[in-house]
Amino acid sequence: MVWPMVFKGPCTGPIEFTLEGVVKAPVDKSTFSLDHWITFQYLSGVLINGGGTFDGQGQYAWPDNKCACKSLPVSLRFNFVNNTLIRSISSVNSKNFHFVLFSCDALEFSGVRITAPGDSPNTDGIHIGYSSRIKIANSVISTGDDCVSIGPGSKDIEIVGVHCGPGHGFSVGSLGRYPKEADVTGLSVRSCTMVGTQNGVRIKTWASATKSNAYNISFNDITMKDVLSPIIIDQEYCPGGGCSKQLGSNVQIKDVSFTKIRGTSASQVAVNLLCSPNVPCQNITLENIDLVYTGREGPVKSYCAHVKGGARGVQRPQSCI
Numbered sequence: 001m002v003w004p005m006v007f008k009g010p011c012t013g014p015i016e017f018t019l020e021g022v023v024k025a026p027v028d029k030s031t032f033s034l035d036h037w038i039t040f041q042y043l044s045g046v047l048i049n050g051g052g053t054f055d056g057q058g059q060y061a062w063p064d065n066k067c068a069c070k071s072l073p074v075s076l077r078f079n080f081v082n083n084t085l086i087r088s089i090s091s092v093n094s095k096n097f098h099f100v101l102f103s104c105d106a107l108e109f110s111g112v113r114i115t116a117p118g119d120s121p122n123t124d125g126i127h128i129g130y131s132s133r134i135k136i137a138n139s140v141i142s143t144g145d146d147c148v149s150i151g152p153g154s155k156d157i158e159i160v161g162v163h164c165g166p167g168h169g170f171s172v173g174s175l176g177r178y179p180k181e182a183d184v185t186g187l188s189v190r191s192c193t194m195v196g197t198q199n200g201v202r203i204k205t206w207a208s209a210t211k212s213n214a215y216n217i218s219f220n221d222i223t224m225k226d227v228l229s230p231i232i233i234d235q236e237y238c239p240g241g242g243c244s245k246q247l248g249s250n251v252q253i254k255d256v257s258f259t260k261i262r263g264t265s266a267s268q269v270a271v272n273l274l275c276s277p278n279v280p281c282q283n284i285t286l287e288n289i290d291l292v293y294t295g296r297e298g299p300v301k302s303y304c305a306h307v308k309g310g311a312r313g314v315q316r317p318q319s320c321i
Contacts (some may be wrong), residue, residue, distance in 0.1 A: 004031055004073070008038045019052035019089050027060040032095070034073050040080035043060055049087045054227065056094035058120060065096065065121045072096040072122075078104050087111055097124040098143070104131040111308040112139040118166030119143035120257035128154045130182060136162055143167040147197070151175075152212065153182035160188075165195035169227070172214055173204035174237050176251040179236075183213040190220040194263075200230035201258065203252040207244065207276070218258045223264030231258055233284075233307075235276040241277065254282035261291040270317055271302035284309030290316050 001024050007017070022194035022220050025037045037056060041047065056075040065072050075094040078084070082105045090113040091098040098114050101107060109126065116123040125141035128134055132155030138161040141147040147164035150157055150172045159170060170189050175181060194200050201219040224230045233256075235249040253275060270291040275281035306318035311319035 001026060001250045002038070004034050004037055006041065007043070011041040011043060015043065015047070017022040017046060017048045018050035018306045019054070020050050022053045022055050024055045025057050025073070025095070026078060027057050032061055032064060035071065037073045038074050039077040039079065040081050040222045043058040043084070044140065046081065046084040047066070047087070048085070048089060051088050053092055055092050058095040058116060058123065061095040062120055070258050074100045078107065079102065080262045082106055085110065088102040090114070092116065093120070093125050095114050096122050097127050099126045101126070101128045101131045101134060106133045106135065107131070108135040108137065109139055110137050114139070114141045115144060118144055122273045124149050127151060128157060130154070132156050134158070139244065146171045150184055150313070152184060154184050154187070156186040158188050159192065160190050162192045163195070164192065165197045167197050169194060169199035169202055171199065171202045171204060172217065174206055175204070175212060175214060176206040176208050176210045176249055176267050179210055181210060181212045183215070185213070187217045188220070189218070189222065194227050195225045196227070198228050198233055200224050200227045202229070202232045202234065203253055203256070204234045205249045205253070205276070206238065207236050207249045209247065209250055211250045213252045213254070215253070215255045217231055218259065219257070219261065220259040222261045224261065224265065224291065226264055226266045226294060228266045229269070230263070230273060230297070231271045231289070232260060232263050233275055233281060235272045235274055246266045247277035249276035250278050251276070252279045256281070257287065258289060259287040264294050265291045265300060266294060268293050269301050269303050270296060272321070273304045273307045273320070275306040280308055282304040282308050284321060285310040286315065286319050286321060288313035289314040290314050292316070
């Protein structure tokens with residue numbers, strides 16, 4: 001049992017942090033109002049390994065996380081951490097997000113396993129914000145929310161060889177909710193597998209007056225199995241309801257490619273590109289898309305609104321661009 005703590009630099013040399021066995025978070029409700037369990041900050045040159053497990057014991061806290069009115073502790077936060085490798089560790093049953101990165105550079109996850117039940121609330125695997133040169137490789141992420149979420153200010157992000165499911169998929173966003181958000185650029189997701197997820201690869205923005213950009217994004221060589229919405233751009237994102245869609249999103253999405261995406265869709269609309277009338281999506285490319293609908297309602301479909309771009313190669317469903 002380890003109570004909330006912060007490992008804070010700066011330090012004068014490289015550090016190896018070895019995790020062995022199972023380290024458990026407290027279940028005392030007095031700690032539920034904190035924003036973290038374990039935080040690393042102002043550090044550079046850290047190796048975190050050892051094969052052990054961070055157990056957030058979220059099952060004792062999830063009943064308190066059913067609404068957006070209250071936030072629970074993130075299992076591990078990395079703030080202003082550079083040149084760091086997180087390798088061969090596990091995170092299970094986080095109370096809130098498993099890992100959150102803020103203002104980090106040159107940080108890599110390799111051989112990491114992240115797990116929580118598919119119905120656990122807000123248990124995003126890895127959330128990235130205002131960080132650059134982040135790599136997530138050869139890992140397994142099974143959660144109740146996004147496997148990886150890419151927030152504002154993220155650039156040069158690489159996700160390769162990751163198994164996602166259950167969960168809500170790989171998501172860019174949500175974007176456009178708060179004023180003066182920084183752009184998202186340089187995301188590459190490739191050679192990944194998604195099984196039974198709510199979404200596959202997704203870009204989501206709020207219909208608001210906030211202006212920003214999401215561009216230079218590629219999704220390549222991805223296998224879907226029983227994914228509800230394999231390919232989706234949603235510029236009317238509003239999970240709680242009550243939003244005014246008439247405002248329209250002002251986040252410009254451009255230079256996005258979906259290439260060699262195949263497998264099965266659990267819904268009839270396998271490709272859903274719902275862009276903004278204010279700033280239509282630009283240069284969206286579909287190439288060699290082969291998705292089969294597993295239901296009985298009819299053939300697999302695509303839907304487009306306010307999208308400019310093109311399609312080539314195999315197109316199942318038939319391209320709507």
